[in-house]
Amino acid sequence: MEGQSDLRRADAVWLDLRDRRCVVTGAGGGIGRAIAMALAAAGAAVALLDRDAGACEAAAEAVAAGGARALAVPCDVADPASVAAAAETVVARLGGCEILVNNAGMLRSGPLADLPLGEWNAILAVNLTGYFLCAQAFGRPMLAGGGGSIVHVASIAGTHPQGQSGAYSVSKAGVVMLSRQLALEWGPSGVRSNVVSPGLIRTPLSADFYARPGVAEARAAMVPTRRVGAPPDVADAVVWLASPRAGYVNGDEITVDGGLGRVLMSLVPRPGFEAAT
16 A cells, blocks of 8 residues: 555655646446546545446545545536536535646447437537536636646547448537637647547446447457457546646647557558468
8 A cells, every 4th residue: 555655645646646637527327437536546636426326426425535625516517507506516516627628428329320419419518518518617717827737538439430320420520629719719828739539448338239248359359459458548648648748748638548449550451461370
């Protein structure tokens, strides 16, 4: 335990996040919770937002158990009034926000040919409009204060279309462009905006896939790193981008997928070039 504490202190010094005030959306579980834990381990104070109030409170308690300052704020990012109220709470209870991690997301299946408009709008409302609303609510004070960092969690599905998933890929592609536009418009005022795009990360959102026999093994076999990712893999990239250590990184995207997005040519039949077995 003492060795782990030493490592956490070293991370806090290197990342320079001590006492930075952070907001993480979708922090009740999975990747969001891991991000909140990682930010706290680096010395930051964290406001955890989630529309599941119980999960949000439990995650905040876990963060606080590590000695960090944590605040649970129930919030539906698709609801402008809820986002505005959450921003007011963060200012009142935490003193403001210097780092925003847009992470809340949802996934629903459905082919585009038959997708009801309501389903399309529901995904975009959380996965894209919610990011925009939070960027405004928490980013405007950053602009007024002369600096800040926003990290948006997208997906490799934003670059590689994921079929039968309704508006999911479209929403994640939109997140990447939203981040780039924010970087362009807000960079001169000292606010950076970047994206982390995970791929094949085992989370509650994808739990149903892995419940089926053989899926985990089949997925791991596709990845050059030969394993399915975990939320802390994404959290590490997010925390670095959020920190001053990435101070000259703006409008960019980091892919966290174990190399999956780089194996396209290996799927093309090329007689005589097969790997030896």
